Amino acid sequence: MKICKSCVLPVNFPHITFASDGACNLCRSYKGSSEAGRLKKEYKDKFELLLKKIASKGAYDILVCYSGGKDSTYVLSVFKEMYGLKILAFTFDNGFIPERTFINIRNAIERLDVDHIFFKPRFNLLKKIFREAVKGFLYPMKAMERASLICTSCIGLVKYTALKLAIEKEIPFVGFGWSPGQAPVTSSILKINPRMVKSMEDVIKRPIVEVAGKEMEGYFLNERHYSKPDKFPIYIHPLAFLKYDEKAILNKVKKLGWIEPRGLDLNSTNCYLNSFANAAHKRRYGFHPYVFEIAALVREGCMSREEGLRRIRNTGDRKTIEMVKRRLAI
Amino acid sequence: MDDIKKVLKKFIIDNYLLGSQDVRLSDDDSFLEQGIIDSIGVIELTNFIQDRFNIKINVTDIIPENFDTLNNLERYITKKLKR
Ligand SMILES: [Zn+2]
Numbered sequence: 066m067k068i069c070k071s072c073v074l075p076v077n078f079p080h081i082t083f084a085s086d087g088a089c090n091l092c093r094s095y096k097g098s099s100e101a102g103r104l105k106k107e108y109k110d111k112f113e114l115l116l117k118k119i120a121s122k123g124a125y126d127i128l129v130c131y132s133g134g135k136d137s138t139y140v141l142s143v144f145k146e147m148y149g150l151k152i153l154a155f156t157f158d159n160g161f162i163p164e165r166t167f168i169n170i171r172n173a174i175e176r177l178d179v180d181h182i183f184f185k186p187r188f189n190l191l192k193k194i195f196r197e198a199v200k201g202f203l204y205p206m207k208a209m210e211r212a213s214l215i216c217t218s219c220i221g222l223v224k225y226t227a228l229k230l231a232i233e234k235e236i237p238f239v240g241f242g243w244s245p246g247q248a249p250v251t252s253s254i255l256k257i258n259p260r261m262v263k264s265m266e267d268v269i270k271r272p273i274v275e276v277a278g279k280e281m282e283g284y285f286l287n288e289r290h291y292s293k294p295d296k297f298p299i300y301i302h303p304l305a306f307l308k309y310d311e312k313a314i315l316n317k318v319k320k321l322g323w324i325e326p327r328g329l330d331l332n333s334t335n336c337y338l339n340s341f342a343n344a345a346h347k348r349r350y351g352f353h354p355y356v357f358e359i360a361a362l363v364r365e366g367c368m369s370r371e372e373g374l375r376r377i378r379n380t381g382d383r384k385t386i387e388m389v390k391r392r393l394a395i
Numbered sequence: 396m397d398d399i400k401k402v403l404k405k406f407i408i409d410n411y412l413l414g415s416q417d418v419r420l421s422d423d424d425s426f427l428e429q430g431i432i433d434s435i436g437v438i439e440l441t442n443f444i445q446d447r448f449n450i451k452i453n454v455t456d457i458i459p460e461n462f463d464t465l466n467n468l469e470r471y472i473t474k475k476l477k478r
Contacts, residue, residue: 080412094409204430205428205429205430205431206430207411207429207430207431208430248435249439251442252434252435252436252438252439255434255435255438256454257434257438257454258454258455258456258458260458260459261437261457261459261462262434264427264459264463265427265433265434267427268427268428268430
């Protein structure tokens, strides 16, 4: 299969075009790293200014969506140690968190001395959603370009349960550990109008309610939340404006007692479901669901092309995939 | 008038449909419903419009009535430019 000579996007990725020199259109239009550096500084300053302006009136400054993976563990340390924020860390348990990740979470939140809550929705409902997602259900086609549909469903639930929690607890910021390939720097500080949020929520909520039933509505926002537009938080993606260096991130999180769990694929450090979701996506659409993100990391110099290729060629752990299938009864 | 729409369409196709020549994006297609633009995309689109048309967009203006289709966006930008 033809792959871009600069990044890792394959010729069968939706809408991609190649020039005669073998570079894809995204690489050809990439503006270079000096522009990226300028923007990073601009957004970092912007966030620091915002922090001064928006002091929390409640117990917390920021709700951190904390998966227990290396990036979000690192982000937790950034908010605590670099910015000195009052943190509530939030972990969504999708039923596929490795045992080692639970230990990693406990180690990090104790060493960083932050409050933390787990939320585990009923597994039967999640099972229905994941089983349908793998068949390629209901979301706009566009969604499958950036992630597997299982991931899209799961992250959608994480995002809206976190948003609800932030509104209810009046927490002004919500932090995520997206890599710069998942969230570009220009969107690292995100304030979205609640009415726009509602339209976006609908795109995820409608299909989920359709496959798992009306009970799922309770996991999303309701009129009570939408009646408080001034309580909607600002989303912060700090890895987009800080230096993203995987080695440095691993060094830091190891000091917090973090050890990489076994049985995972190369693109996740906290979720057993990922290998299965990736394999299903690749089978259905012909390309790896992480390829867009990895291509961006390679383009921006955060990852070597060789490493990028290794990650998209990795097929994950066979035993883990079998375990996931059993648990989902597929 | 047509220029605004052309500029917007080019930005959206270049950035969210990867510059594809063969996409059909009609003036009333909903960006949100089709999943063309998510929360991250909306902010990028807002930044682009502010720079390109030299207007200031308030968060309160970023609502589906103004931002969900090419026609809505064109109407909104035209109104802002007249002020
Ligand atoms: Zn490329």
